[in-house]
Amino acid sequence: MIEVVNLTKSFGDLQVLKGIDLTIEQGEKVVVIGPSGSGKSTMLRCLNCMEDPTSGQILYHGVNLADMHVDINEQREKIGMVFQHFNLFNNKTVLENIMLAPVVTQKKHMKKLRRQQKQNKSADVEILTNAQIKARAKENALSLLERIGLADKADAYPSQLSGGQKQRVAIVRSLAMHPDVMLFDEPTSALDPEMVGEVLEVIRDLAKSGMTMVIVTHEMGFAREVADRVLFMDEGIILEQGTPQEIFENPQHPRLQEFLSKVL
Amino acid sequence: MGNFSRKVERFLEVFINAGGYVRVLEGLKNTLLIAVLGLVIGLAIGTLIATVRVLPKYKRLPRVLNGFCSFYVELFRGTPMVVQLLVFYYVLLPLIGVKMTSVAVSVVVFGLNSAAYISEIMRSGIQSVDPGQMEGGRSVGLSYANTMLRIVIPQAIKNILPTLGNEFIALIKETSVVSFVGATDLYVAFNYIGSNSYEFMVPYLVMAILYILMVLIISLLVKWMERSLRKSDRGR
Numbered sequence: 191m192i193e194v195v196n197l198t199k200s201f202g203d204l205q206v207l208k209g210i211d212l213t214i215e216q217g218e219k220v221v222v223i224g225p226s227g228s229g230k231s232t233m234l235r236c237l238n239c240m241e242d243p244t245s246g247q248i249l250y251h252g253v254n255l256a257d258m259h260v261d262i263n264e265q266r267e268k269i270g271m272v273f274q275h276f277n278l279f280n281n282k283t284v285l286e287n288i289m290l291a292p293v294v295t296q297k298k299h300m301k302k303l304r305r306q307q308k309q310n311k312s313a314d315v316e317i318l319t320n321a322q323i324k325a326r327a328k329e330n331a332l333s334l335l336e337r338i339g340l341a342d343k344a345d346a347y348p349s350q351l352s353g354g355q356k357q358r359v360a361i362v363r364s365l366a367m368h369p370d371v372m373l374f375d376e377p378t379s380a381l382d383p384e385m386v387g388e389v390l391e392v393i394r395d396l397a398k399s400g401m402t403m404v405i406v407t408h409e410m411g412f413a414r415e416v417a418d419r420v421l422f423m424d425e426g427i428i429l430e431q432g433t434p435q436e437i438f439e440n441p442q443h444p445r446l447q448e449f450l451s452k453v454l
Numbered sequence: 455m456g457n458f459s460r461k462v463e464r465f466l467e468v469f470i471n472a473g474g475y476v477r478v479l480e481g482l483k484n485t486l487l488i489a490v491l492g493l494v495i496g497l498a499i500g501t502l503i504a505t506v507r508v509l510p511k512y513k514r515l516p517r518v519l520n521g522f523c524s525f526y527v528e529l530f531r532g533t534p535m536v537v538q539l540l541v542f543y544y545v546l547l548p549l550i551g552v553k554m555t556s557v558a559v560s561v562v563v564f565g566l567n568s569a570a571y572i573s574e575i576m577r578s579g580i581q582s583v584d585p586g587q588m589e590g591g592r593s594v595g596l597s598y599a600n601t602m603l604r605i606v607i608p609q610a611i612k613n614i615l616p617t618l619g620n621e622f623i624a625l626i627k628e629t630s631v632v633s634f635v636g637a638t639d640l641y642v643a644f645n646y647i648g649s650n651s652y653e654f655m656v657p658y659l660v661m662a663i664l665y666i667l668m669v670l671i672i673s674l675l676v677k678w679m680e681r682s683l684r685k686s687d688r689g690r
Contacts, residue, residue: 238593240589263592263596263597264595266592266594266595267594269593270593271593273586273589273590275584275586276586276590277584277590279587279604279605280584280609281609281612291591291595294600294604347685363594364594367594367595
């Protein structure tokens with residue numbers, strides 16, 4: 191589903207990623223661990239070109255996202271991302287946060303469809319009016335909020351939510367686009383300890399539903415629980431990878447052994 | 455004080471009977487028209503310039519546009535408004551052979567001038583918004599322009615509202631230079647009353663009070679807007 195070929199990324203003179211090769215299968219849960227500055231967040235952010243790769247390819251369903259001619263916005267509709275600091279839209283209510291992207295992108299698609307239909311009169315596709323698009327997005331948003339138990343916060347602004355609530359809303363904001371894959375960039379690192387649980391719960395449910403996920407995290411217990419595969423990154427390369435058992439119970443590389451002895 | 459009340463009488467006489475109020479109303483209308491339209495044009499162009507100036511610069515087109523915009527800003531900030539007005543009215547328009555009323559020219563010049571200042575205000579406003587807001591928008595598939603327009607700029611405007619209010623107040627006050635190209639503003643109107651009553655104390659006093667009143671009203675409006683825009687902040 192996602193294939194990373196010889197990915198490198200430099201910020202000025204500093205080379206953060208030194209050649210990453212990685213294949214992520216449909217439905218797979220990949221957890222990335224490693225010390226700070228190892229490049230794990232940068233690697234994740236390259237997967238949807240939030241950072242433009244310096245060289246290499248990111249093949250998503252065969253489309254190279256690193257190619258400047260690819261419409262990256264369209265591709266990102268199917269790649270959800272959750273940030274350490276939530277990044278909810280501060281000037282929008284919870285409901286508007288979830289509805290905004292589906293409504294805007296749907297309108298764009300409908301415009302395209304209408305144009306196609308004009309050229310080719312036989313094309314028989316359902317065209318939604320703006321009101322229908324909005325109604326559906328709202329329905330979907332409310333049912334997503336229901337799912338995470340925050341339906342009563344629909345009209346609240348992000349500043350009125352706790353960290354855990356913000357992150358749960360941020361997760362469903364991504365889900366509202368019906369993504370194929372979800373990227374999590376240290377989703378619990380900015381949370382109070384007592385709120386970590388509620389966010390992990392949502393991610394765990396999502397994992398059970400079969401979503402393809404790439405998770406950068408420092409929660410080793412959680413990594414062990416949900417991962418199909420664990421990657422250990424250090425100094426811009428993937429040093430070791432394997433099943434949670436292999437990585438946590440029988441680490442091979444001395445660097446990984448040292449890292450685990452410090453964090454476990 | 456008997457002297458002063460006689461002056462007030464003379465002022466009122468010219469103000470009411472000799473058509474002074476018509477000119478004052480016209481001056482008031484022009485002042486507000488030039489300042490408000492100037493602000494609107496300035497906001498539109500200024501926001502555009504600010505957006506260009508915060509664009510990522512690794513492609514050639516943004517770099518060229520950015521160069522052009524900073525030239526524009528330096529040009530309009532580097533010359534006095536009066537000079538811009540005179541150059542527009544007496545140099546540029548005759549050169550290209552376009553006829554415009556002096557009020558219309560003033561609106562254009564005030565708009566272009568405030569665009570230069572507002573672009574810098576807006577740029578600092580945009581840069582004060584957490585970059586995470588842009589990333590949040592881009593991550594769900596919104597375009598750069600869409601995220602800018604719907605997420606970043608509304609938050610930027612909220613941050614810079616007091617400074618924008620200042621800019622508007624400055625524009626109101628600076629309308630007193632449009633008489634250089636023959637437009638009637640408050641100064642021209644009260645000057646007319648003064649010369650016709652041979653008495654300048656009261657007209658200029660009333661003029662000053664009118665300016666202060668306008669500025670006070672604007673300050674109140676800005677405060678009210680700030681309060682209503684703050685509803686998305688913590689602890690409303």
